[in-house]
Amino acid sequence: xxxxxxxxxxxxxxxxxxxAFILAVLICAIPAFLFxxxxxxxxxxxxxxxxxxxxxxxxxMGQGPGLHAGKWGLLQPVADALKLLLKEDIIPASADTKLFxxxxxxxxxxxxxxxxxxxxxxxxxxxxxxxxxxxxLAVSSLGVIGLIVAGWSSNNKWSLYGAMRSSAQIVSYEIxxxxxxxxxxxxxxxxxxxxxxxxxxxxxxxxxxxxxxFQNPFTFLAFFVFFxxxxxxxxxxxxxIPEAESELVAGTFTEYSGMRYAFFFLSEYANMFIVSxxxxxxxxxxxxxxxxxxxxxxxxxxxxxxxxxxxLIFVMMWFRWTFPRLRVDQLMNICWxxxxxxxxxxxxxxxxWTVLAGR
Amino acid sequence: xxxxxxxxxxxxxxxxxxxxxxNKNLFYSAIALVFTFMGVAGLYVFLWADFMAGVQxxxxxxxxxxxxxxxxxxxxxxxxxNISHSxxxxxxxxxxxxxxxxxxxxxxLETPWLRIxxxxxxxxxxxxxxxxxxxxxxxxxxxxxxLLAALIGAAMLSRKAN
Amino acid sequence: MSKYFHDLWSAIFSSMxxxxxxxxxxxxxxxxxxxLQYPEEKWPRPERKIGYDLKDYNVIRSxxxxxxxxxxxxxxxxxxxxxxxxxxxxxKVPKGTDLGTTSNDTIKRLLVTRFDIDMTExxxxxxxxxxxxxxxxxxxxxxxxxxxxxDYEYSEYDRxxxxxxxxxxxxxxxxxxxxxxxxxxxxxEVESS
Numbered sequence: 001x002x003x004x005x006x007x008x009x010x011x012x013x014x015x016x017x018x019x020a021f022i023l024a025v026l027i028c029a030i031p032a033f034l035f036x037x038x039x040x041x042x043x044x045x046x047x048x049x050x051x052x053x054x055x056x057x058x059x060x061m062g063q064g065p066g067l068h069a070g071k072w073g074l075l076q077p078v079a080d081a082l083k084l085l086l087k088e089d090i091i092p093a094s095a096d097t098k099l100f101x102x103x104x105x106x107x108x109x110x111x112x113x114x115x116x117x118x119x120x121x122x123x124x125x126x127x128x129x130x131x132x133x134x135x136x137l138a139v140s141s142l143g144v145i146g147l148i149v150a151g152w153s154s155n156n157k158w159s160l161y162g163a164m165r166s167s168a169q170i171v172s173y174e175i176x177x178x179x180x181x182x183x184x185x186x187x188x189x190x191x192x193x194x195x196x197x198x199x200x201x202x203x204x205x206x207x208x209x210x211x212x213x214f215q216n217p218f219t220f221l222a223f224f225v226f227f228x229x230x231x232x233x234x235x236x237x238x239x240x241i242p243e244a245e246s247e248l249v250a251g252t253f254t255e256y257s258g259m260r261y262a263f264f265f266l267s268e269y270a271n272m273f274i275v276s277x278x279x280x281x282x283x284x285x286x287x288x289x290x291x292x293x294x295x296x297x298x299x300x301x302x303x304x305x306x307x308x309x310x311x312l313i314f315v316m317m318w319f320r321w322t323f324p325r326l327r328v329d330q331l332m333n334i335c336w337x338x339x340x341x342x343x344x345x346x347x348x349x350x351x352x353w354t355v356l357a358g359r
Numbered sequence: 360x361x362x363x364x365x366x367x368x369x370x371x372x373x374x375x376x377x378x379x380x381x382n383k384n385l386f387y388s389a390i391a392l393v394f395t396f397m398g399v400a401g402l403y404v405f406l407w408a409d410f411m412a413g414v415q416x417x418x419x420x421x422x423x424x425x426x427x428x429x430x431x432x433x434x435x436x437x438x439x440x441n442i443s444h445s446x447x448x449x450x451x452x453x454x455x456x457x458x459x460x461x462x463x464x465x466x467x468l469e470t471p472w473l474r475i476x477x478x479x480x481x482x483x484x485x486x487x488x489x490x491x492x493x494x495x496x497x498x499x500x501x502x503x504x505x506l507l508a509a510l511i512g513a514a515m516l517s518r519k520a521n
Numbered sequence: 522m523s524k525y526f527h528d529l530w531s532a533i534f535s536s537m538x539x540x541x542x543x544x545x546x547x548x549x550x551x552x553x554x555x556x557l558q559y560p561e562e563k564w565p566r567p568e569r570k571i572g573y574d575l576k577d578y579n580v581i582r583s584x585x586x587x588x589x590x591x592x593x594x595x596x597x598x599x600x601x602x603x604x605x606x607x608x609x610x611x612x613k614v615p616k617g618t619d620l621g622t623t624s625n626d627t628i629k630r631l632l633v634t635r636f637d638i639d640m641t642e643x644x645x646x647x648x649x650x651x652x653x654x655x656x657x658x659x660x661x662x663x664x665x666x667x668x669x670x671x672d673y674e675y676s677e678y679d680r681x682x683x684x685x686x687x688x689x690x691x692x693x694x695x696x697x698x699x700x701x702x703x704x705x706x707x708x709x710e711v712e713s714s
Contacts, residue, residue, distance in 0.1 A: 018363050053547040058556045099390065106393075130482060131409050138413045141421025145393055148428045152386060164432060167425055174421065191484055322543040323536065338529065 003028050003127045028126045032115045040269040044077040047317050054321040087258035092154065095255060099153035104263035106146030111270035113139050118277045119193045121287045121301030132193035136278055137178055144170045147252050154255035162251025165328060166235055166242030172335045173232040179343035180226035183219055183350050184212055184282040197286035209292055211285035218349035223283040225343050230275030231316055234268060238323035241331055276312035284308050365405055372398025389427050396420050410484045583661045585638050586669050587687045591623040591657035594631035598649035598658050606642035607649060610635035614698040623655050632698055636687040641680060
């Protein structure tokens with residue numbers, strides 16, 4: 001389901017092409033928004049449970065009557081969401097009100113419009129663009145502006161430090177991430193998401209699925225470079241310098257509460273989904289089944305894509321509850337002295353490999 | 360359809376450009392610049408230059424604008440919210456701007472534009488890449504050498520003298 | 522250069538070890554779980570060994586408890602209570618009604634229709650226990666541990682459940698023992714005369 005098909009179909013029904021366009025965009029955007037909201041609830045529940053299990057606790061549990069988070073604490077994320085929505089919306093007196101209100105929406109829009117190019121299965125993609133991967137890389141840089149605006153308009157030193165750190169970090173880590181995606185583009189010869197996935201059909205090395213991660217050792221390395229940079233771009237632990245609780249109260253989000261904070265939260269989880277989605281599409285075969293030719297129907301394609309994305313998000317949570325936070329200089333060291341040379345080496349290696357192996 | 364969208368995007372681009380120039384607050388100007396860049400990216404999409412639109416967003420919004428915001432925030436008056444700038448020489452500026460406006464307008468109206476049939480190109484990226492690697496290889500390489508020189512220079516300048 | 526690669530390798534190796542540890546803990550949660558689902562599960566209460574004989578150690582004031590079987594409804598405890606958390610209502614019964622005796626062989630003369638202790642208001646001053654002639658109101662624990670088990674964690678989901686109703690009188694008993702109003706008696710007298 002691309003938005004073009006919808007526009008054509010609606011244009012036949014409705015006389016005004018403008019109305020058809022707006023309707024088609026809304027039909028695509030509202031389910032995407034609902035998907036993000038529902039996914040965020042599931043991810044919050046998963047994070048609560050996984051974090052507790054890794055620390056030998058049981059997490060939210062409800063066994064008594066009344067509002068006690070349901071069986072196994074299943075209602076806990078709903079209660080959290082309700083609490084965030086019902087909380088008082090505080091705008092500090094010395095803050096820059098207009099930008100303070102605008103900032104969460106910029107951050108969320110940066111995450112939200114990336115969903116337009118994510119292929120959920122063979123047909124389910126909002127817009128299969130020629131420049132799909134590049135589009136996602138481009139619009140995800142919009143979030144940085146939102147974080148800077150949030151940090152500056154709060155008029156709080158912690159927020160400002162958080163904003164400076166997060167923008168420096170995201171701008172730096174975009175480079176290894178983009179260079180790792182270049183490896184994928186070199187092998188597939190296309191920027192379109194569906195094109196990249198279609199290229200990963202079949203087998204490689206006899207038994208492994210023909211996913212890009214398995215095609216040669218350099219792509220295997222490139223996947224990890226991309227994923228680590230992606231985790232860092234989401235500002236998640238161990239790279240959560242911008243909102244380091246022990247140093248900077250809550251970093252950029254110090255002054256935010258209630259609904260606006262919820263939007264930051266939502267966009268963090270949406271960003272996790274996008275990074276995992278791009279990693280799944282670019283390196284793990286998107287909606288292809290792990291056993292080629294087995295369970296390849298569109299419905300199973302949706303399942304395989306969500307399964308891969310879910311596993312990658314689980315790995316992100318696993319990172320978070322395993323590793324301590326990095327120091328600022330260590331963070332930049334990893335980016336510029338380890339990941340960036342490795343990404344360049346990968347491009348070089350994949351080029352050589354392609355020339356020698358002819359594939 | 361496209362005409363209404365075009366006017367909306369053009370209005371956003373030009374309106375935010377006016378805010379960039381006229382607003383007293385430097386930070387507001389920088390934020391308005393985001394919308395200008397996004398509007399220009401939208402105009403690129405209307406010209407079927409999707410790759411150019413992506414580059415516009417990635418480099419200008421994700422790179423240059425962040426640098427501008429960094430520059431603003433790294434100034435020593437960071438503690439005060441009202442980082443403002445003032446406009447000088449408004450009369451001379453207006454004359455020059457109006458002159459440039461008329462010259463450009465005259466040029467746009469007088470030039471015999473090469474009109475091609477409205478047809479959506481299927482692949483823009485491949486063509487751009489091929490042209491960069493064959494016909495425009497020298498400018499491409501010169502630009503990359505220039506950027507490398509700038510990178511080394513920046514590293515040298517920021518380095519502690521020992 | 523070799524240090525760079527050695528650092529890289531040790532970073533990757535130690536990260537893998539750490540992730541292995543967390544994954545192991547995640548899957549062995551049933552074995553290694555340390556959380557107690559408190560109101561449903563409780564730690565076993567340890568034996569008290571404090572070096573004193575329990576009878577001498579009258580400090581434990583765990584909860585105010587009342588033994589309604591021994592209560593004569595004298596209302597002394599409610600009058601002694603500084604915060605008024607004890608509410609006693611009694612009812613006179615017709616002459617000759619046998620309400621039984623307390624464990625001190627005192628004949629009960631009043632029917633206790635209401636004996637509520639509001640533990641949200643109680644301040645554990647222990648003042649109500651001294652006037653009681655039958656020693657039927659007491660703090661659990663300490664010297665009274667033989668009378669009632671120690672009850673230190675009476676947690677409830679609803680605050681109203683902390684008001685303990687000790688009176689066991691049913692409506693039928695109240696109806697049975699109700700002395701008829703005086704007008705009716707007068708009527709009866711008039712008719713009989």
